Amino acid sequence: MSFDNFPPHFRLLLLAVRVPLTSADAERLRRIAANDIDWRAFLAAAHSHRLSPLALCGLQSAALSAVPDFVFRELQSSQQASAMRAVKITLETQRIVNHFAASGFTLICLKGITLSQTIYGDPYLRHSGDLDLLTEERDLPGQLLRMRELGYELVDPACAASPRRLRLYIRYQKDLSLCHVQSGRMVDLHWRLFNNRLHKANRLGMTAPINPGQSINASFRTLSRLDQFVYCAAHGSADAWVYFKGLADIAALLHVLSPEELTQALIRTATLGLLPQVSSAIHLAAEFMGARVQHPLLLSPGDSFHQAMRSKVIRNLERSAFTPRRHNPGLFAAMRIELQLTPGLRSMREVIRRYLWRPRIWSIVNLPDALLWLTPLLGLVIPPRVARAPSGPSPPAHDA
Numbered sequence: 220m221s222f223d224n225f226p227p228h229f230r231l232l233l234l235a236v237r238v239p240l241t242s243a244d245a246e247r248l249r250r251i252a253a254n255d256i257d258w259r260a261f262l263a264a265a266h267s268h269r270l271s272p273l274a275l276c277g278l279q280s281a282a283l284s285a286v287p288d289f290v291f292r293e294l295q296s297s298q299q300a301s302a303m304r305a306v307k308i309t310l311e312t313q314r315i316v317n318h319f320a321a322s323g324f325t326l327i328c329l330k331g332i333t334l335s336q337t338i339y340g341d342p343y344l345r346h347s348g349d350l351d352l353l354t355e356e357r358d359l360p361g362q363l364l365r366m367r368e369l370g371y372e373l374v375d376p377a378c379a380a381s382p383r384r385l386r387l388y389i390r391y392q393k394d395l396s397l398c399h400v401q402s403g404r405m406v407d408l409h410w411r412l413f414n415n416r417l418h419k420a421n422r423l424g425m426t427a428p429i430n431p432g433q434s435i436n437a438s439f440r441t442l443s444r445l446d447q448f449v450y451c452a453a454h455g456s457a458d459a460w461v462y463f464k465g466l467a468d469i470a471a472l473l474h475v476l477s478p479e480e481l482t483q484a485l486i487r488t489a490t491l492g493l494l495p496q497v498s499s500a501i502h503l504a505a506e507f508m509g510a511r512v513q514h515p516l517l518l519s520p521g522d523s524f525h526q527a528m529r530s531k532v533i534r535n536l537e538r539s540a541f542t543p544r545r546h547n548p549g550l551f552a553a554m555r556i557e558l559q560l561t562p563g564l565r566s567m568r569e570v571i572r573r574y575l576w577r578p579r580i581w582s583i584v585n586l587p588d589a590l591l592w593l594t595p596l597l598g599l600v601i602p603p604r605v606a607r608a609p610s611g612p613s614p615p616a617h618d619a
Contacts, residue, residue, distance in 0.1 A: 220533050222507060227251055228261040229541045233463070235277030236270050237509045238339065238471045244509060245281040252285040260542070262293050267542045269346040269464035271297035276344060302343040305332050308350050309342065311404060315352065315369060316439045322365055325440065327353040329409065330451070330468075333441040338471040346464060349405040351394075356410040359385055363395070371397040371406060376578035383588045384581060391573040412450060413457065414573065415557055417566045419492045420453035445484040448472045452500035453493055456560060459531040460503060461543050469500050470508035485516040495524035496560065503532065527559070574598060 222230065231251045237244050265274045275294035278286055309332055316326050329352065335345030354362060360382055363373060373380055375396035376388060388395075394409040411421045423446045442450060451472065455465035476484065488497040498518035502525050504510040518525065535543065554570050561569075575598035580586075584597055 220537070225536075226257070226260070226541060227254055228257045229264055229536075231256060232261055232264050232268070232270065232274055233507055234509075235281070236273035236463075236467050237277065238273065238467075238474060240277050240280050241509075248277070248281045249283060249285075252283045256285075258287055258290050262290060263542045265294065266297060267539075267544070268462050269348070270467060272301050272344050272346055273467060298343070301347045305335070305342050305347040307402075307404070308332055308347055311399075311406075312350060312352075312439055315350075315366075315406070318369055319354070319362070319365055322361070324355060324358075324362060324365070327440045327442065329353055329412075329442070330447070330454075333439070334447055334451075334468065337441075337444055337447060338468065338475055345468070349407060351407045351409060353409045353412070356389060359389060359395075359410070362408065363397075366397050366406070366408070370399050370401060372400055374398045374405075376581070378578060378581040378585070381588055383591060384578075387576055387591065387594075388578055391569075391576050392578070413453070415561050415566060415569055417563070417569055418453070418561050420450060422491055423450050444472075444476070445480060445487060448476065448484050449488055449491070449493060449497060452488075452497040453560075455500055456496040456528065457556065459528065459535060459556060460500075461535055463507070466500070466504050466508050470504040470510040473501065473504060473510045473512050481512070481514060482516070485514060489516065494518060495522060498522060499525035499528045503529065574603075577603075579603075 222233070225233070231248065234240075234244050234248045234251070265271045271294050275291070275298050278291070278294070312328060312332070319326050331351060332342045332345075332347060335347075336342045339345060360380075363380065373395060376384075376392075378384070380388070389410060391414070393411045393414045394407045397406045397408065398404070399406075412418070412423060413421055415421075423442065441447070448469070451465060451468050455469065458465070460466055473481070485494070485497070488494050494516070495518060499522070501510065501512055501517060502520045505512060506529075520526075554574070557570055558566060572595075575595035577598060580594055580597050580601055583601060586593060586597075
C-alpha cells in the first residue's frame with residue numbers, strides 16, 4: 220500500500236500536517252477536500268496520531284472552503300487544550316529543574332515543548348503530553364525524595380520501591396513514572412533513553428552536547444538539535460511509528476537542519492551504528508510527510524531494514540483502520556521489535572533477564588529484600604500481562 224492508496228481522509232491529514240505547506244501541497248489538499256471526505260474519520264485520525272494542532276494549521280493555511288465548521292471547532296478545541304498543557308508543562312518543568320539543581324542534580328528535557336520550539340519555532344504547534352526528563356543514574360532514592368517534596372508519587376513500578384528493588388529496576392528498566400497527587404500530571408524520570416542497555420542510542424544521553432533550551436520564558440537543558448533528530452528517529456523506530464506525530468517531527472527536523480548539520484547527524488548516526496534506523500525514518504518521512512532529502516550517506520529505500528519497517532508501519536495502519544489506539548503490542552511482540560533493533564546474543568540475554576526480573580512480579584508477590592533472588596524463578600511461572608485491544612481511540616494526552 221502506498222500514499223495514493225490511503226483513504227482520502229488520511230491522505231488529507233498527511234498533507235495538512237506538512238511543514239512548510241507548499242503551494243503544491245495546498246492544491247492537492249483542495250482537490251482531495253472537494254471530494255466526499257469522512258470528516259469524523261479525519262478528526263479521529265488527527266487526534267489518535269497526535270496531529271491535531273498541525274492539522275488545524277495546515278487547513279487554515281490552505282484556506283479550504285470545503286471543510287465543515289465543526290471540524291475547525293474540534294481542532295481548535297484540541298489545539299487550545301494542547302497549548303494549555305504546554306504552558307503548564309513548561310512551568311512545571313522549570314519548577315522541577317530548579318528543585319533538582321538545588322540538590323546538585325542536572326535534568327535534561329526530552330522532546331516535548333523544547334522540541335516543538337526547535338522544529339516549529341512555536342511551543343504550541345506540537346501536541347503536548349507528559350513530561351519526560353533525563354537524569355543521572357546516581358542516588359535515585361534521593362531523586363524520588365525530591366519528587367515527593369514536589370507532590371509526586373511513584374506509580375510505575377506499582378510496588379514498594381526499596382533501595383534494593385530500585386537497584387534491580389534501574390538495571391533492567393529506563394525510567395520511573397510519577398504522578399502529581401493534585402493535578403494528575405505525569406512525569407517520566409529517565410536515566411537512559413531505552414530499556415535495553417545495549418541500544419546504541421543510549422549513548423546520546425551520555426555523550427551528546429547539551430544545549431540550553433528556551434520555551435515560553437523558561438530555560439532548561441536539552442539535547443542538541445542533531446541529537447534530538449537521532450533520538451526521535453530511534454524512538455519512532457522502537458514503536459514502529461505507530462503514531463505519525465513522530466514522522467511529522469522527523470520531516471520538520473529535516474526542514475530546519477542545514478545540509479551541513481544533516482551531514483554531521485548522519486556521520487554521528489553511522490558512528491553510533493544507527494544508520495539503518497535513521498535512514499528508514501528519513502525515507503518514511505519522505506514518502507508520507509513530503510520531506511525532500513537526498514544524501515550520499517543514506518542507505519537506499521531498498522535496504523532490508525527499511526523494507527521490514529515500512530511493512531510493519533503499513534500493517535499497523537491497516538489493522539487500526541488508520542486510527543491507532545494506545546500502543547500496547549504485548550510483551551513478546553515488544554521483545555521481537557527490540558531484538559530487531561538491537562540484535563545479537565548479548566541483547567537477547569538482556570531481553571530475557573528483563574523479562575524474568577519484570578517488576579510486575581513484585582506487585583503480585585511482595586517478596587522481602589532478602590528473598591528477591593527468587594524473582595527470576597517466579598518470572599518463569601507468572602504469566603506476562605495480556606495486551607488487550609482498547610474499545611476506542613486512546614486519549615492523546617499521555618505522549619511526549
